[in-house]
Amino acid sequence: MLLHQGIGLAAYNAMPFRRAIHAVYECCYSVPLAADLARGRPYENHDALFRKADALLFALSEESIDSILEAHPDIGRRPGSAKSAAEQCAVFDERPEVMAQLRAASRRYLEHFGFGFVMLVNDQGAQDVLAAMTDRLHNDVDTERKVVRNELARINRTRLGRMLGPEGGYHNW
Secondary structure, X not given: XXXXXXXXXXXXXXXXXXXXXXXHHHHHOOHHHHHHHHHOOOOOOHHHHHHHHHHHHHHOOHHHHHHHHHHOOOOOOOOOOOOOHHHHHXXXXXXXXXXXXXXXXXXXXXXHHOOOOOOOOOOOOHHHHHHHHHHHOOOOHHHHXXXXXXXXXXXXXXXXXXXXXXXXXXXXX
């Protein structure tokens, strides 16, 4: 769960620099990206912030991407979660045997590419993620690195959107 959730674009634009970095770091796990995004304020709208975040992500070095990947939880687990296998099943609402297949595929992926699998999951089930992971195992490393950046951009947009809240902001009553 994000500490800075639904803060609104105006509040983000007005935050002190260090606090703005912290708010974005929660979303993207990259200090350089968070700092550069904070330096680019003020943003006119969500889309302007998202486009800048994408551009910054795609400009990062492979080493920086590796650092981001190290911070991402294993697929099926939420960040900072030490949940048991049974509790992880609830993340996908799947049976333990499906989750065991997902964990095995995740290990194969890590052994094959040398970095963990990332994908914007949202409403997809474990079978969908397993199919995507199996398909992506056919990629060469360079292709998969590009796919990973695209997935990280999708994840960042989702988390940044959650951080900001609705485009018009929340109405204070």
